[in-house]
Amino acid sequence: MSELIRKPNLDHVDDVYQQLLQMHEGLDEAQSLKVCARLILALANHIGDSEVVLSAIELARARPAPAAG
Template sequence: MTLNTDLNIPDPDGFYDELLRAHEGLDKAQSDALNARLILILANHIGDRETLRDALAAARGEDG
């Protein structure tokens, strides 16, 4: 599986708003924990180790 970094979410601004709302009322530690859980849930959904490595590299700003 190749990492898709092209815009791929219908209504990305709407999703971003939902993501921000999910963090409302949380302190920093709770927000960090929510992000960690979300990352693990989505990584499990993807399931492909190579794609996950590519995503980690992209998130770090590395050339892949």
């Protein structure tokens, strides 16, 4: 099993971010959620390691710690 990479590991991150934003243009909320789900499933399939995908789900669901102050 591979471990989930948690440090920045994506080339052309700004281009990818822009494409992610554009992916939602002209879509209503339901369509936007469906396209996100299809993207997630495509990437999960590409990863091919359910333990890594489950680690990513756990990370995504984690709530950030409250700010000190």
